[in-house]
Amino acid sequence: MNRSEVRHLKLPVGDRDHAQGPPDAPVTLVEYGDYECPFCAQAYPILKNVRKHFGTRLRFVYRNFPLSEIHPRATPAALVAETAALHGKFWEMHDLLFDHQERMSDADLAKYAAQLGIGSEAFLEGIQSEDVGRRVQEDFMGGVRSGVNGTPTFFLNGARYDGSWYYADLVAAIDAAIRVAGEPLSQH
């Protein structure tokens, strides 16, 4: 294999993943992200609009890729999001974190959990649990193995997408992927 060719997801999208959109959507977009990464925060509202545009034709998956040496709050934030997931609140926490990227102290994170109705005991138990820690680490290493090279990194139907993630470019790339999957084009 030549490394300049397209890189593919080594860990296929499955039940373990946090996904929005139907499992049989013609396109699955996977993001490897870091809650403290400013580029991920920039991509976050764009992705919301992209999801709105494609509706049920797109499944969106978020996986953790905390670059903890440059972003010391990225791993605590990822643990908190995975803890929220245990309470069925992953996406609510994902959104809270990206909406408040500048405010992710321990106290802030506990406050966001409380806002989502997660009690302080359950919160502490979650963020300290081995399973939650392992989950974040699995996401990270799965990403490394798949050729994730920074944040955000996207995969479109399993293939690494190296293009621009600005709205128009991403929509065009997803349209192309839908076309390949044999589905009708989106209405512009």
Add this chain to the structure above:
Amino acid sequence: MGTEELAGGIRTERAASVVTEGPLAAGTVAPDFRLKSTPDQTLSLSELRGSPVILAFYPADWSPVCGDQMSLYNEVLPEFRKHRAVLLGISVDGAWCHAAFGRDRNFHFPLLADFEPKGAVARAYGVYRAEEGETERALFVIDGEGVIRWSYVSPVGINPGADGILEALEALAAEGGAT
């Protein structure tokens, strides 16, 4: 683009952007060097004999992207260390520039200054871009005997990630050739 098969299944890979000589191929003895690793210390390749070495050439310090290549490798360092591999970043930036960059990004591995004569080591490895005065984005995995076992040049704008390095280290370990 080409993958060259050498004796013992050793492979070297090249991206399409490399048109001329390209990087030293797998099976080649890695040219020794001694470069500044801090403003007052030097490091030579030969003193690392016995451990696999990952030599990561990159164009310049202070890449503006989050999770640039060196930051990614910094995060993956524990995985490299499972193979007892030593990671060396290398660019044409000077030792003081490297020191500031490394401190800013919290790196736990040395950055070598291929600074004077500029790019001499990159040239020896076939990965200098004379027009830009910078090195290619090139990776070499060198075994404990000082032989290149895997090399790769990425298109300069594309961070190659860490998966190729890990695969090369695993191949090395599988042969028991890590020492």
